[in-house]
Amino acid sequence: MNGPMAMPLDETFPRSxxxxxxxxxxxxxxxxxxxxxxxxxxxxxxVDLAVxxxxxxxxxxxxxxxxxxxxxxxxxxxxxxxxxPHTVIREDPTLNMAAGDDLELRFPGLELILFESGGDNxxxxxxxxxVDWWIxxxxxxxxxxxxxxKGPGVxxxxxxxxxxxxxxxxxxxxxxxxxxxxxxxxxxRPVVITDSRRSAGIDAVADRIVRAVLFR
Amino acid sequence: MLxxxxxxxxxxxxxxxxxxxxxxxxxxxxxxxxxxDRDRLAAVLATTLTHRWARMDAIAVxxxxxxxxxxxxxxxxxxxxxxxxxxxxxxxxxxxxxxxxLTSHARIGTTGASALKVEVDARRLHGHLPVMQGALWHRCGxxxxxxxxxxxxxxxxxxxxxxxxxGLVGAVDAQxxxxxxxPVIAGLIEEIGARSPVSADDFASMxxxxxxxxxxxxxxxxxxxxx
Numbered sequence: 443m444n445g446p447m448a449m450p451l452d453e454t455f456p457r458s459x460x461x462x463x464x465x466x467x468x469x470x471x472x473x474x475x476x477x478x479x480x481x482x483x484x485x486x487x488x489v490d491l492a493v494x495x496x497x498x499x500x501x502x503x504x505x506x507x508x509x510x511x512x513x514x515x516x517x518x519x520x521x522x523x524x525x526x527p528h529t530v531i532r533e534d535p536t537l538n539m540a541a542g543d544d545l546e547l548r549f550p551g552l553e554l555i556l557f558e559s560g561g562d563n564x565x566x567x568x569x570x571x572x573v574d575w576w577i578x579x580x581x582x583x584x585x586x587x588x589x590x591x592k593g594p595g596v597x598x599x600x601x602x603x604x605x606x607x608x609x610x611x612x613x614x615x616x617x618x619x620x621x622x623x624x625x626x627x628x629x630x631r632p633v634v635i636t637d638s639r640r641s642a643g644i645d646a647v648a649d650r651i652v653r654a655v656l657f658r
Numbered sequence: 659m660l661x662x663x664x665x666x667x668x669x670x671x672x673x674x675x676x677x678x679x680x681x682x683x684x685x686x687x688x689x690x691x692x693x694x695d696r697d698r699l700a701a702v703l704a705t706t707l708t709h710r711w712a713r714m715d716a717i718a719v720x721x722x723x724x725x726x727x728x729x730x731x732x733x734x735x736x737x738x739x740x741x742x743x744x745x746x747x748x749x750x751x752x753x754x755x756x757x758x759x760l761t762s763h764a765r766i767g768t769t770g771a772s773a774l775k776v777e778v779d780a781r782r783l784h785g786h787l788p789v790m791q792g793a794l795w796h797r798c799g800x801x802x803x804x805x806x807x808x809x810x811x812x813x814x815x816x817x818x819x820x821x822x823x824x825g826l827v828g829a830v831d832a833q834x835x836x837x838x839x840x841p842v843i844a845g846l847i848e849e850i851g852a853r854s855p856v857s858a859d860d861f862a863s864m865x866x867x868x869x870x871x872x873x874x875x876x877x878x879x880x881x882x883x884x885x
Contacts, residue, residue, distance in 0.1 A: 449664070449798055451767035498882070524679035525823040525882040534674035536758035543761065547779055571765070 460492075460552040461655035462542055464531060464568035464576030466595060469561035471581045472605040474503045475638035476647070477556055481512040483641075483648045484554065489656065491554040492517040492545045494538055496530050498560040519545060527560035535572035542572075553656060564593025575654045577647070581606040586615040589624035596624070601650050602633045607642065665804040668795060669811055671819070676758025677812060680751050681820035681883035682706070686871030689878060694826040700835040703814050704842045706865060711813050712846045713862040714742065715788040719809045720856060722792025723802055726770070733782065736789045738858035743786075745869045747876040751885035756787035760794070769797045803847060810843040820883055 465473050477493060484491055493513065495504040497520055504520035507513060519541045523530040530538060542555050557573060559566060568576040578599035580588050583606055589596055596602060602624055610617040617635065624633045632650060636643030652658045667673065687702065688694060694702065718739050725731035743749045757778060763771035771794055778785035788809060795805040818832045827835065850856070863869075872885055 450769055452769050452772060453767055454772065522679050522882070522884040524681075524820070524884070526678055529678050533672070534676060534678055534758075536674045536762045537676045537679055537754070539765070540676075540754075540757045540761045543775075543779070 458542065458574075459546045460542070460555050461575075462555050462557060462573045463651055463655060464557045464559065464573035465579060466531065466559035466566050466568060466576060466599070467561065467579035467603075468563055468581075468584060469498075471561070471579045471584065472636075472638050473558050473561060473579050474506055476577075476579055476603065476605065476636065476644075477507065477558060478510055478512060479636075479638045479641050479644045480556070480648060480651075481510075483644050484651070485513075487648065487652060487658075489554050489652065490549070490551050491556065492519075492549060492552055493556045493558065494519045494521060494541045494545070495558045496521050496523045496527065496538065496560040498523050498525075498527055498562075503558060517545065517549065523560040527562040528566050531557065531559050531572060532567055532569045535569045538572050554651070564588065564591060564595050567594050567598050575600045575651070577601045577603055577651075579603045579605055582610045582615045582617060582620065583613050586617075586620040586623070589620060589627050592627050597627060600632070600654065601647070602628060602631075603636055603643075603647060604633065605636045605638055607635045608637045608640070660799055661801055661804055664795075664799040665808055668798060668800065669808045671815065674758075674762045676755050676762075677816045678819065679884045680755055680816060681824070682748075682751065682813070682817055682885060683865075683868040683872045683875075684817050684820040684826070685824060685881060685883045686873075686875030686878075686885075687868065688824055688826055689875060690871050692871075694821055696827055696831040696835045699818070699821055699827055699832065700838045702868070703817060703835060703839045706817065706868060707810060707814060707839065707842055707846060709864045710868070711810055712850060713860070713864075714739065715809055715813065716806055716846070716850050717856045717858070717860050718786065718788035719792040719795075719805050720802060720850070720854070721858065722789040723796045723805055724792075726793045726796040729773075729777065732774075732789060732793060733777070735858055736784050736786050738861060739786045739789060740784045742858075742861035742863070744863070745872050747872045747885040748869070752786045752788070753784050754884060756785040756790040759787060760785055760790045763790075763794050768794055770794065771797070803851070806847045806850065807843065810846065814839050814843065824882065 508515035
């Protein structure tokens with residue numbers, strides 16, 4: 443039977459230049475604060491970086507970073523999530539991929555792009571089409587049972603960050619047990635405890651990023 | 659059979675093309691107080707398809723489909739579409755959606771997609787969605803009629819999906835509105851076939867309420883969609 447041939451594929455498709463790291467987690471867990479704390483630490487290590495935010499309703503996270511004075515505002519792009527914070531980083535990451543490509547074009551020498559998710563629940567995960575490696579951020583104020591709920595974000599991320607360690611005594615959380623539970627459900631894959639606002643634990647997060655995707 | 663399958667593939671909402679982030683005026687209409695129940699949504703879809711899609715997108719898809727091997731021709735169609743799309747949020751939405759669609763095809767390895775992305779990255783091509791669709795769907799094995807159908811169905815389903823996510827209409831009711839739109843799409847494609855050949859001189863649009871809604875939406879502080 444004559445008919446159209448299967449579509450030939452071009453194997454020389456473009457590949458990302460800069461390493462791409464995702465930062466996801468529930469709303470209010472401290473993703474933007476973590477990025478604010480990471481930027482000066484990574485810059486001090488000579489890492490050329492940029493950020494893409496996925497704000498759910500506004501551009502608040504992008505504007506917060508642009509006005510922070512920590513990074514050239516042109517190095518911060520915002521992508522709307524169309525009410526679908528999971529979709530924009532997992533099922534259809536093309537808008538984020540295009541934003542990353544745009545940053546690479548505008549800033550030759552760019553080594554690292556951080557993609558901040560719009561924030562949602564424990565089920566969000568990043569597509570490996572979009573990122574090379576990803577962090578999931580939870581916080582002690584969300585309850586010490588979060589690791590035991592075994593959400594895909596907690597289980598599958600490359601690094602789990604438990605933020606706001608300073609609040610643990612005020613919200614009745616046994617942080618030692620929370621960390622042990624997290625390590626247990628993750629089969630001892632990495633967990634870092636942080637207090638992003640006071641930069642506690644940030645060097646450890648930066649160490650993990652630099653080692654995992656920049657091979658330093 | 660491959661043409662049909664390629665059309666299904668490219669029309670599937672699971673195909674990553676960035677469309678989910680665009681309401682193409684639906685969120686703006688809701689902000690204006692429009693009560694978009696099933697019947698009103700169906701009416702908005704029919705208006706959009708008849709007075710915008712059939713006179714702009716459809717023509718651009720057909721012209722780009724024919725110009726798939728002619729970069730200068732694609733640049734010309736793309737530039738004319740840019741100039742003919744008056745509301746800025748529609749222009750930027752079409753460009754951004756077109757770039758996401760193109761990015762996906764470039765990563766998949768669709769023939770010619772990487773070369774087009776180089777042109778868009780170099781700002782020699784705006785990369786409007788219908789232009790990218792016409793050129794790349796030709797490469798994917800769609801025929802002209804299938805490309806028009808996929809374009810129209812995508813335009814309608816994107817708006818319907820936005821209405822559901824905004825809570826304006828239920829997911830089932832929304833499908834009734836979409837089903838009511840299918841004969842409209844079929845009629846428009848027949849009509850376009852009857853008046854071929856078309857040219858960029860035929861670009862026209864008359865959807866003032868949607869245009870105003872889209873422009874007002876662009877300055878809204880709180881929004882879920884890009885346009």
